Amino acid sequence: MTPPPRQPARRRTTVPRREAVLAAVPVAVAALLGAAGPTATGTTGAPGAGDPYFPLSGNGGYHVSHYDLTLRYDTASRHLDGKAVLTARATQRLGRFDLDLEGLEVTGVTVDRTAARFRRNGQELVVTPRHTLGAGREFRVTVAYAGTPTPVTDPDGSADGWIPTDDGAFVAGEPQGAMTWFPANGHPGDKASYDITITVPEGRTAVANGVLRGRHTAHGRTTFRWHQAEPMAAYLATATVGRFRTESYTTADGIRVYNAVDAREAAAAAPVLKKLPSVLAWESGLFGPYPFRAAGSVVDHAPDVGYALETQTRPVYDSAPDLGTLVHENAHQWFGDSVSLTSWQDIWLNEGFATYAEWLYSEQHGGDSAQKTFDALYARPADDGLWAYPPADPGSGARIFGTPVYARGAMALHELRTAVGDRTFFRVLRAWAAGHRAGHGTTAQFVRLAERRSGKDLTGLFRTWLRTKGKPGGA
Template identity: 50%
Template sequence: MIGCVKTSGRLAAVAVAGLLATLPACSQSDGRSGGAAGTRTGGDTLRRAAPGAVFRGGHPGAAGARDPYFPELGNGGYDVTHYALTLDYDPDSGRLKGTAEMTARATADLSAFNLDLLGMEARSATVDGRRAQLRHDGQELTLQPRDHLRKGAAFRSVVHYAGNPTSITHDNGWREGWLRTDNGAVAFGEPTGSMSWFPGSHHPSDKASYDIIVTVPEGVQAISNGRLLTQRTSGGRTTFHWRQDEPMASHVATVAIGSYDIRSSRTRSGIPVLSAIDTTAGVDEDGAVLGRFPEVMEWAERRFGPYPFSAAGVIVDQAADVPYALETQTRPTIPAGIFHTTNVVHEMAHQWFGNSVTPRTWRDMWLNEGFATYAEWLWTEDHGGASAQDHFDRNHAKAPDDDEWDFPPAEPPSASDISGQPVYVRGAMVLHMIRQAVGDEGFRALVRGWTLRHRHGHASTEDFTSYVEARAGRDLDAIWDSWLYGDGKPA
């Protein structure tokens, strides 16, 4: 992903087209609750505030990170370092109660700051243990602390919220956010859906570590990112505590709730592997795909460098419940209908490209999907199948009016195009052109150096092209001009 991949003519997941640059154009599922201005809950009045409103004595942080496609996502004035999310979910009613504790550092003098939260009801909040004033307007939840926050100061906010989380439905009918399933729910966040189940700074440029604590009825399981620290049952309910130690962008955070067959192992390098297979999915009963998971991990480490996280695995859910695959960090989520080794390769490649090296903005999406698609080509090449050159030639032979040539991969024309075919396939073709320019060994070293240089950080297209030229020792304008930024089918 956006979990979307086309492999060997098989639709591995349909690109989430029709994404809109602003959320008001998105519809929400039935059962949404709260968040409306003028509602009194928990002793706080949630008042409608104009974006950028000035509070007495100072200025709030910006209400968005100014992403070129989703300008309202994320927030200015602070940098998040850790989230502690405590969730209680009832699968029968779809009701979620949550407490979101956010630890952050102020990057400006703040009289107030914003969080992204859509469709849930914020009941109360504190900043550094003192009651804060709440204002909720659409997706913008504004907290005004009793005392101003000074630039450089660490602070802790706590928001108590509840409701029936929304799914966000786009023009093409695809959904993201909190998706209810036959026996639970699964949370998909790319690119905007995480705001539907917890308040935070929901832009990929603001990564943090996470504790995710989920309580569900006894007999139901809750799977999330990272390592499972504890699992305890009391009073007919079970609490699962997951920890993601390494930085994570919110759009690849997940919770999967339901009935799962849990399979655990370790890689040769000692990474714990925990995979969860929906017991109603009827998939991989002989373990053929999961059996190759250690092989995929070891191959990827040889190709891309050391695995960047302290846990690994995969979540497989019913195809009817989960509309596409997504590279949820450490534990990708893949629908049962497309749970194939090639798709595991694609989503695991994202652990390096997208999750560890995260795009600076959504315009840089091709750095995620181009690399993950090229990883598929490399896998087949290294395992006796078609070479990457064969894949390149097959795609380049397509007609000039084919989807691959609709726009340059580094410049999608709109938010609805960030997961289009050029981002995936033409992005992979850019990488193949680089490989041709620097040679096989040079390319392997270049890729491994890239993942190490930006490990657990962010990178833009400009960062990448500068890095490649420095490693190549010459300019590669012919590649950038024709393949990365050029219009139409390159010669």
């Protein structure tokens, strides 16, 4: 047997390249961050959320409920001026707290309109308000900043964050790139609503998340105002800028679609993007109602990027996607975006689920069955990289975007489907998406759900397929 022609996508297509709170959340945010983060000392918020793979990602001591970002980007000089207003609530007494921000120059910080002291410490912007904030207090932080944003380089060698292009910028922040263009509580454990206003030279389009609330042109510049109402992790925010052809429409289900396509990719992208409404309808039938009020695509011409990303409501693609990639990135709107990670260790809950959605789409649209795809992968020898490490604990670095997370994660779901039967399996997927909608989930919670719904002890199955390295069942 030969392996599938492309295995998986789609966050890092370097796997390898082309292979491959406005709603009540199920997990209280303060409890989530408190459990994940280091124990607070005195009135100092922790400089990280305590993630084992990205220890400085996110911050302790507060939860952000809303970001109001006002950006002005000059595509010729690549200079960005920004003002970020964060509405947050202290989860402990706070005399000092951190924000994640890399590279850009901060010119002023206020807390509740009063000037605050600040300093830089690597990727941390350390803020000391004039008065200690009491636990439970809502407060507003305003940060003025400017500079030439540059991406960070991830452990797998790919660029992440604000990535310059020949006509603007490709903005994709997984796992740590949000801090390259706005100050954030940058761990997926902290989700918020967003307003993003972007001013760019006339003739350019600036695309962010959610619904376009307005645009106007004056004095050679155009301003776009975007609103993302449902909670979103910082890494899923985008502000992609370029020369785009745009279209907007509303689907039969009332989803507001906005597509932006670079003219150089338009011919190849058109037949795939035409299928977006039917893909969303199909995924809604399997996974439950679409979790957001907006959808769409940003198809850029960014050949050096090497991946697409499931930016919330509007995935960004570095080139015209194929149908499998479109299915994958939009499946993430349920699995990864609406139901977010508690820890990067659980990345298989994003990538394994989206990869299995591709298998299911193929199976139900005249392609290979999920079983045939599984069998082709299982035929790989025991020394193949597919078996090198377990999907539910890949280890830090490049491994979190490696083949085991995507493909073996999907194989684990197929094994679950085989063990419990189709009826129960699809009920589990829908219950997972519904029960954790707009919130967070963990591998342990998914295992408990599967066992509860099926009435079976699945300990051995998940231990073998998620937590044990090596090829299950032999050579």
